[in-house]
Amino acid sequence: MTAPTARRRALLTARRRGLLSTATGALWFFGPLAALVAAWAVAVRVSGVEMRVFPQVTDVLGALGDLWSSGDLFRHLGASLRRAGLGMALALVTGLPFGVALGASRVLSAFFLPLLRFSVALAGIAWIPIATLWFGYGDRAVIFIVWNAMFFALTYNAMLGVRQIPVEVLRAARSMGTGRLRMFWEVLLPGALPSIVTGLRVGLGYGWRGLVAAEIIATNAGLGYALFQAQKYFQTDVIIASMVIIGVLWLLMDRLLLAPLERRTVERWGMTGAGDR
Amino acid sequence: MTALKIDRLRKVYTDTYSGEEVTAIDDVSFSVRKGEFVSVLGPSGCGKTTVLNIVAGFVRQSGGTVVVDGRPVDGPGPDRGVVFQSHALFPWKTVLGNVVFGLRMRKVPRAERNARGEEFLKLVGLEGFAHRYPHELSGGMQQRLGVARVLANEPAVMLMDEPFASIDAQTRRRLQEDLTGIFETRRPTVFFVTHDVDEAVFLSDRIVVLSRRPSRVREIVDVALPRPRRWQEAAELPEFRRIANRVNELLGDDEGAGAGAGAGDGGARGGEAGGEPDAA
Numbered sequence: 001m002t003a004p005t006a007r008r009r010a011l012l013t014a015r016r017r018g019l020l021s022t023a024t025g026a027l028w029f030f031g032p033l034a035a036l037v038a039a040w041a042v043a044v045r046v047s048g049v050e051m052r053v054f055p056q057v058t059d060v061l062g063a064l065g066d067l068w069s070s071g072d073l074f075r076h077l078g079a080s081l082r083r084a085g086l087g088m089a090l091a092l093v094t095g096l097p098f099g100v101a102l103g104a105s106r107v108l109s110a111f112f113l114p115l116l117r118f119s120v121a122l123a124g125i126a127w128i129p130i131a132t133l134w135f136g137y138g139d140r141a142v143i144f145i146v147w148n149a150m151f152f153a154l155t156y157n158a159m160l161g162v163r164q165i166p167v168e169v170l171r172a173a174r175s176m177g178t179g180r181l182r183m184f185w186e187v188l189l190p191g192a193l194p195s196i197v198t199g200l201r202v203g204l205g206y207g208w209r210g211l212v213a214a215e216i217i218a219t220n221a222g223l224g225y226a227l228f229q230a231q232k233y234f235q236t237d238v239i240i241a242s243m244v245i246i247g248v249l250w251l252l253m254d255r256l257l258l259a260p261l262e263r264r265t266v267e268r269w270g271m272t273g274a275g276d277r
Numbered sequence: 278m279t280a281l282k283i284d285r286l287r288k289v290y291t292d293t294y295s296g297e298e299v300t301a302i303d304d305v306s307f308s309v310r311k312g313e314f315v316s317v318l319g320p321s322g323c324g325k326t327t328v329l330n331i332v333a334g335f336v337r338q339s340g341g342t343v344v345v346d347g348r349p350v351d352g353p354g355p356d357r358g359v360v361f362q363s364h365a366l367f368p369w370k371t372v373l374g375n376v377v378f379g380l381r382m383r384k385v386p387r388a389e390r391n392a393r394g395e396e397f398l399k400l401v402g403l404e405g406f407a408h409r410y411p412h413e414l415s416g417g418m419q420q421r422l423g424v425a426r427v428l429a430n431e432p433a434v435m436l437m438d439e440p441f442a443s444i445d446a447q448t449r450r451r452l453q454e455d456l457t458g459i460f461e462t463r464r465p466t467v468f469f470v471t472h473d474v475d476e477a478v479f480l481s482d483r484i485v486v487l488s489r490r491p492s493r494v495r496e497i498v499d500v501a502l503p504r505p506r507r508w509q510e511a512a513e514l515p516e517f518r519r520i521a522n523r524v525n526e527l528l529g530d531d532e533g534a535g536a537g538a539g540a541g542d543g544g545a546r547g548g549e550a551g552g553e554p555d556a557a
Contacts, residue, residue, distance in 0.1 A: 270412025
């Protein structure tokens with residue numbers, strides 16, 4: 001009975017190889033970032049620029065430490081994440097059904113497509129002035145901007161995704177007695193998912209940027225708010241620290257939200273090809 | 278008993294570029310009895326797939342009627358299951374999920390539909406693959422799944438649109454034998470569209486030969502070959518060759534080169550290599 005031992009050994013090598021690939025993966029992930037930080041440290045030192053123009057790495061770390069210990073970091077983070085979450089959730093529940101409907105109906109898409117193309121160019125920050133007139137200064141205007149920044153990209157990609165479903169697949173479903181509502185959940189939505197994931201990636205990026213820009217109109221907290229406040233007092237270290245946090249959060253969102261979603265759906269189903277990485 | 282009756286079917290398209298009216302199907306009538314295997318054959322572009330699409334309810338006819346199980350066809354429905362050339366499986370569903378899809382749509386309870394799903398997977402030789410995804414199967418296995426997905430619904434007619442055309446020649450022969458085996462044990466009613474003469478003779482009880490577009494029925498050829506059929510014996514029978522020659526003649530009158538040339542040849546095309554499992 002050597003089979004079980006052989007299998008265990010194979011499993012162990014597989015696990016070791018898995019660890020190794022996570023290690024190289026981490027290296028490829030953090031390596032470029034470390035190189036950037038090193039280049040920054042050297043550049044500031046060699047050029048001798050003043051701190052009010054560009055802070056040294058250690059200054060920014062200090063600012064991060066201060067933000068952490070004062071609790072401001074979590075106040076800003078909490079406010080931003082709440083606004084982002086609400087805006088993005090709203091964009092999902094409105095954009096996905098609308099996009100799928102556009103993809104399924106020639107008449108609807110013929111009517112809305114020109115409007116959609118027009119709106120994509122304007123989505124997000126161009127709406128900040130009017131949003132403040134509608135909602136005043138504060139949370140609701142910011143959430144509106146996040147929703148707006150994301151909605152069009154999501155709608156557009158959901159529509160494209162539905163259009164890419166082969167007609168035979170739709171016919172197969174219909175010839176098995178699939179009603180309209182079930183068609184949406186069982187066929188159109190999963191069938192469009194490769195393109196929807198692309199839309200999510202693009203849309204979340206737009207939404208995140210929209211959030212930071214829109215927080216210029218926020219009244220008390222938020223990463224964007226911290227950024228604009230720091231500018232008022234020439235605190236370049238706080239500015240750069242906020243920017244770092246904003247970038248890192250985006251990376252985390254991509255790694256923890258989008259990548260697992262892709263792995264569990266589109267990649268598992270062998271539907272990759274439409275999504276970019 | 279008649280399962281499918283096509284009466285004076287006519288289809289006129291309006292060409293989108295020239296705006297001209299094109300008659301694809303002029304006048305087609307024939308019927309399929311319950312438990313009968315009928316193939317429709319014709320020169321390429323003769324509109325045989327259009328006939329199938331009208332029967333399936335995907336395309337509306339310009340004239341004539343299609344009656345399935347006593348009811349006139351109006352749109353797609355679960356009484357007519359379709360096996361497509363492109364398989365048209367749902368990539369986001371497991372193999373079992375694909376087979377029970379129609380049963381779920383008809384609200385069959387889970388335990389019953391899973392049992393039925395497993396039964397039909399076994400019938401097509403896919404037991405043990407229930408929890409795989411379609412992209413993990415070879416082309417031949419994917420089409421077996423396409424057949425199981427339709428049969429599990431027990432439709433009045435199974436419509437097959439050149440189901441083996443995109444599969445390599447050796448696998449195709451296996452699939453034809455397996456389909457014949459399934460047909461001989463279960464006796465579903467089958468409406469089979471193909472351009473492969475040998476395939477039509479091997480599988481069918483009758484062959485409807487269509488003329489070139491605008492299509493009409495040229496002749497309906499009876500295939501009085503004994504069942505069960507295996508390739509090795511059937512292809513040797515003088516009757517097999519006689520029918521195949523007759524069908525080729527009918528097609529040849531219409532089209533310079535016979536439509537089904539190279540039918541069932543022993544693996545000249547090296548498509549996907551050795552994708553079929555040993556179990557059958």
